[in-house]
Structure formats: structure tokens, C-alpha cells
Amino acid sequence: MTSIPLNQVLILAAMLFTVGLVGLLVRRNVFFMLMSIEVMLNSAGLAFVVAGARWGQPDGQVMFLFIITMAAAEVSIGLALILRLYQQFKTLDVDAASELQG
Amino acid sequence: MTFQDLMPLLPLLVLSATIVTVMLVTAFKRNHRLIFSLTLLGLVLSIVALPFASHGLPRSVTPLLVVDQFAIFYMGLVLATSFVVVLLSFNYLEKVEGNKEEYYLLTLLATLGAVVLVISNHFISFFLGLETLSISLYALIAYTRFERHRVEAAIKYLVLAAAASSFLLFGMSLAYLVFGTMQFDQMASLGGLSTVDLGLLTIGLAMLMVGIGFKLALVPFHMWAPDVYQGAPAPVTAFVATVSKGGIFALLIRLFANIPLTVGSNLWNVFALIAILSMVGGNVLAVIQTNVKRILAYSSIAHFGYLLVAFLAVNSLSTSSMTFYLVAYIITSLIAFGVIAVLSDPKKEFEELDDYRGLFRQHRGAAIFMVVALLSLTGLPPTGGLVGKIFLASAGVQSSLWLLLAALAIGSVIGLFYYLRVAITIFRSPEGETPPWSAPPISRFANATLFVLSIGLVVLGIIPNPLMQLIQSMVAHLGG
Numbered sequence: 001m002t003s004i005p006l007n008q009v010l011i012l013a014a015m016l017f018t019v020g021l022v023g024l025l026v027r028r029n030v031f032f033m034l035m036s037i038e039v040m041l042n043s044a045g046l047a048f049v050v051a052g053a054r055w056g057q058p059d060g061q062v063m064f065l066f067i068i069t070m071a072a073a074e075v076s077i078g079l080a081l082i083l084r085l086y087q088q089f090k091t092l093d094v095d096a097a098s099e100l101q102g
Numbered sequence: 103m104t105f106q107d108l109m110p111l112l113p114l115l116v117l118s119a120t121i122v123t124v125m126l127v128t129a130f131k132r133n134h135r136l137i138f139s140l141t142l143l144g145l146v147l148s149i150v151a152l153p154f155a156s157h158g159l160p161r162s163v164t165p166l167l168v169v170d171q172f173a174i175f176y177m178g179l180v181l182a183t184s185f186v187v188v189l190l191s192f193n194y195l196e197k198v199e200g201n202k203e204e205y206y207l208l209t210l211l212a213t214l215g216a217v218v219l220v221i222s223n224h225f226i227s228f229f230l231g232l233e234t235l236s237i238s239l240y241a242l243i244a245y246t247r248f249e250r251h252r253v254e255a256a257i258k259y260l261v262l263a264a265a266a267s268s269f270l271l272f273g274m275s276l277a278y279l280v281f282g283t284m285q286f287d288q289m290a291s292l293g294g295l296s297t298v299d300l301g302l303l304t305i306g307l308a309m310l311m312v313g314i315g316f317k318l319a320l321v322p323f324h325m326w327a328p329d330v331y332q333g334a335p336a337p338v339t340a341f342v343a344t345v346s347k348g349g350i351f352a353l354l355i356r357l358f359a360n361i362p363l364t365v366g367s368n369l370w371n372v373f374a375l376i377a378i379l380s381m382v383g384g385n386v387l388a389v390i391q392t393n394v395k396r397i398l399a400y401s402s403i404a405h406f407g408y409l410l411v412a413f414l415a416v417n418s419l420s421t422s423s424m425t426f427y428l429v430a431y432i433i434t435s436l437i438a439f440g441v442i443a444v445l446s447d448p449k450k451e452f453e454e455l456d457d458y459r460g461l462f463r464q465h466r467g468a469a470i471f472m473v474v475a476l477l478s479l480t481g482l483p484p485t486g487g488l489v490g491k492i493f494l495a496s497a498g499v500q501s502s503l504w505l506l507l508a509a510l511a512i513g514s515v516i517g518l519f520y521y522l523r524v525a526i527t528i529f530r531s532p533e534g535e536t537p538p539w540s541a542p543p544i545s546r547f548a549n550a551t552l553f554v555l556s557i558g559l560v561v562l563g564i565i566p567n568p569l570m571q572l573i574q575s576m577v578a579h580l581g582g
Contacts, residue, residue: 010279020268021265024261033261034264037264037265041268041271044272044274047275047276047279048271051275054279054282059226060278062226063225063275067271070230073237077240077241077260078264081257085253094257097254098254099254100258100333
């Protein structure tokens with residue numbers, strides 16, 4: 001079995017991270033912002049798996065499981081908040097919900 | 103895992119047991135007073151458990167956690183702070199319509215997260231502690247969710263905190279890639295790294311700093327702080343300002359006790375830039391605010407900039423002076439936000455500067471407590487804030503960080519202006535005959551708490567030595 005070179009996977013992870021970050025900055029719909037964050041979190045998870053593979057340790061994959069778990073917890077609270085946001089502002093656009101300023 | 107391993111974790115176990123108890127009791131019987139008492143009892147018991155945990159230290163419990171004197175001190179700080187926040191929340195919660203009990207559950211969970219952060223020695227425990235803390239905070243910020251601004255503040259915090267967490271995780275993964283270990287105390291071997299590895303490590307640590315800088319609300323990662331401070335219920339703001347930031351700062355100290363940070367290195371320069379921006383930016387932005395919670399948010403940005411001065415000094419005074427300052431800052435914040443919390447109710451927060459006109463006439467006690475807190479934030483005698491700032495500055499002087507010290511001085515002078523503006527407003531008479539809003543009576547309970555805190559802060563300012571000696575005996579050995 002040929003192994004995939006380390007740097008290629010790292011580049012992929014970095015690209016995914018960038019895609020997520022750009023999505024987060026560009027999209028104004030709060031759903032898409034949450035999805036972009038998922039992409040960023042998973043790219044970090046991918047980087048952990050690569051790092052674990054480099055040292056032949058399971059730690060990277062363990063960390064990946066923790067990341068998935070935490071992302072699920074975060075999304076569940078996020079979705080509850082989005083429901084409240086929609087009831088209050090009748091929109092999912094985060095720019096509309098921007099009364100705190102000063 | 104033996105019985106000897108469990109003893110150092112006793113405070114953590116007691117706290118977790120309290121969480122389960124509170125959850126189960128809430129499921130069977132909703133009684134605000136009962137849950138409140140249980141929460142306080144649990145926190146007191148975990149503080150009482152600290153001496154039992156401090157035999158035969160330092161001790162690693164699994165590779166994930168390490169309990170040493172430093173950890174015991176910071177655990178005590180986090181637990182005691184959380185205790186005071188809960189005490190000051192009761193009256194506010196009484197006025198909340200709907201369920202009150204989950205507030206205590208979430209506060210305890212967030213405290214657990216902070217405690218795990220304080221004793222973590224591994225990226226996994228760091229991450230788990232941080233997320234336990236953050237996810238509880240998302241829910242706490244939106245706690246009285248039918249009021250305006252709560253949901254907005256919570257969503258802002260959630261989106262930005264989650265993005266910061268991904269930066270943090272990516273940074274961790276790069277550090278792991280280079281070091282081959284996620285344990286802090288095995289990361290010290292910087293020598294013998296190839297150029298590529300060194301580059302990856304620099305990127306990794308920079309991304310780690312984005313995450314930590316966000317949690318501590320350092321410029322330029324501070325955008326969330328004013329909005330969240332303003333939008334969250336007052337007791338939750340107190341929690342964010344004290345327990346959450348204190349826990350993360352303890353972790354920062356521990357992490358960089360293992361990863362050497364030499365004066366003048368690239369990473370050090372970035373930290374120095376962040377510190378200067380925070381000190382100057384935080385104070386300048388605070389001047390234009392008219393909302394006291396926002397003023398305190400910007401002020402906390404500046405104060406964590408001050409803390410970084412000692413952090414960057416990297417000498418024998420650093421850890422003890424930072425710890426002293428953090429203690430003084432936490433007491434000060436508890437008083438300031440405590441006063442706001444006892445005067446607020448969920449529908450109308452006591453936060454606009456105009457509300458404070460005539461406070462001295464209506465609530466002599468609360469006004470004096472607030473002024474003591476403001477004096478300490480400014481760094482005027484006779485308060486702990488002044489002594490703390492002197493300690494920070496002396497750490498900076500020992501390493502000749504003149505630029506940072508100049509920023510500290512400039513920041514303090516700007517601070518003088520807006521803190522005193524609030525203080526003066528408190529003593530001014532209200533416009534017209536009737537005050538703009540009738541402040542609610544403050545319970546004797548809350549008054550006593552604030553009184554004790556204020557006395558403590560003044561005592562700290564007059565005789566700082568006992569605390570300083572305690573700190574030196576407990577935190578000095580870290581990383582040594």
C-alpha cells in the first residue's frame with residue numbers, strides 16, 4: 001500500500017480551512033456560517049489525523065472523535081439559537097440582527 | 103488509575119457530583135432556593151476538598167491532567183469566583199420569568215470546564231475544558247432568551263468562538279505534527295527541529311494564539327467582547343469576565359511555561375504587538391462608550407493587555423505578579439458587575455451611564471462599592487489594582503521592556519479619564535426631580551457579599567504581602 005505524502009494532506013487541510021474561513025466571512029446567512037465553521041473544524045480534524053499518522057499514534061484520531069462530538073454539541077445549541085433568532089427577527093440574515101453597537 | 107490518583111482530583115469529582123445532583127433534583131422538583139443552596143454547597147465542598155487534594159504534589163493523573171500547587175491555587179480562585187457569581191445571581195434570577203434552575207446547572211458546568219483548563223497538561227484536556235466552558239456559556243448568554251439582544255449576543259459569541267476554536271485546533275494539530283506529543287511538559291525540545299518543522303510550528307503557535315487571544319478578548323480579536331458583555335444578563339457577564347478569562351489565562355501561563363518564549367523571537371514580537379494594541383486600543387475605544395457594560399468590556403481588553411506585559415517579561419517575577427494582578431482584577435470585576443447585577447432586572451439592565459446619575463443618593467452602599475471598583479480599575483490607591491499594576495510594571499522593568507511599559511502608562515492615563523467619568527456620574531444629582539429610574543432594593547445578602555469583596559480589595563491594596571507570599575509559595579515552581 002502506498003502511503004499518501006504528508007505535505008499533500010496538509011495542503012488539503014489548509015485549503016479546506018481557507019474555504020471554511022472565506023465562507024464564514026462572506027456568507028451572511030447564519031446557517032451557512034455554521035456550515036462553514038463545520039468545514040473549518042473538520043479540516044483541523046483532518047490535520048490531526050495526518051499528524052497522528054506521521055508519528056504512528058492513535059492520538060490524532062482520538063482527537064478527531066472529540067472534535068466531531070464537540071461540533072455536534074455546538075450545532076445543537078446553534079440551531080436552538082437560530083430558531084430564537086428567526087422568531088425574533090423573522091430573518092436568518094445576521095446583519096439584520098445587529099442592534100448591539102457603539 | 104489508583105486511589106492515590108483520585109485524591110488530587112477530589113475537587114473536580116465533588117464538582118461533577120454536584121452537577122449530577124443539581125440536574126437530578128431539578129428533574130424531580132423545581133425549587134429555586136433549593137437548587138441555589140445545593141449549588142453553593144457543592145462549590146463550598148469542592149473548595150474544602152482542595153487541602154485534601156494537595157498531598158504529594160505535583161502529581162500527573164493520566165497524561166491528560168496534572169495537579170500541582172499552581173493548579174490548586176487557580177482551582178481555588180476559579181471555584182471561589184464562581185461561588186461569588188452564584189451568590190450575586192440569586193436576586194437577578196428571582197426576577198426571571200420561566201425556568202431558573204438550569205442557570206445554576208450551566209454555571210456549574212462552565213466552572214467545571216474552567217477547572218479542567220486549569221489542571222490540563224494535554225491538548226485533549228485543554229480542548230475539552232475549553233469547549234465545556236464555551237458551550238455552557240453560549241446557553242448562559244442567551245439565558246433570558248425572550249429579552250432583546252440576548253440571542254444576538256449569543257449567536258455572535260457562538261459563531262466567533264467556534265471559529266476561534268477551529269483556529270486553536272488547527273494550531274494544536276500543527277504543534278502535534280512537529281512535536282509528536284500533545285503533552286505540554288514534553289514539548290520543550292525545540293532544538294534539532296528542521297526548518298520546515300520550525301515554520302510549521304510558528305504557524306501552529308500563531309493559530310493557537312488566535313484562539314487564546316479571542317477567548318481573552320485581546321485586540322484584534324476583541325470584536326465580540328463589548329457586544330457580549332452588553333447583551334448577556336449581568337451575572338453572566340460577571341462570569342465571562344472572571345471565571346472564563348481567569349481559567350484560560352492560567353492555561354496560557356502553563357502552556358508557555360513549557361514552550362520557551364524568548365524575548366525578541368518572532369512569536370514574542372507578535373505577542374508584544376497584541377499587548378500594545380490591547381492596552382492602547384482597549385482604553386481609547388472605552389472613552390467613546392456611554393454604556394457601562396461596554397466600558398467595562400473595553401476596560402477588560404486593556405487589563406489583559408497589561409497582564410501580557412508581565413507575561414512577556416519571562417522572568418522570575420512574571421508568574422507571581424500576573425497571578426496577583428489576576429486576583430485583584432477578578433475581585434474588582436466581581437464588585438463592578440455585582441453592583442450592576444443587583445441593580446438590574448432581566449427586562450431592564452442597569453447599564454446606561456445616565457442610569458448612574460444620582461446612584462449615590464439612592465444606594466449609598468452600591469455607589470461606594472462601585473467607586474472602589476473603579477478606583478481599582480484605574481489603579482489608584484488604596485486598592486489592589488494599584489499594587490497589582492506595580493507588580494506587573496516591576497516584572498516589565500526587570501526585563502527592560504520600555505515600549506510595553508510606555509503603552510501601559512499611556513493606557514492607564516486614558517483609563518483615568520473614563521473610569522472617573524463613571525465615578526463622577528454616580529455622585530451627580532439626577533436631572534429633574536425624579537430619578538430616571540427607581541432602583542430596586544438590594545438584598546442584605548448581596549450587600550454583605552459586595553461589602554466583603556470591597557474590604558478585601560482595599561486590604562489587598564494596603565497590605566498585599568500575605569497574598570503575595572502565598573502566591574510565591576504556590577505558583578513559583580511552575581515549569582521549573
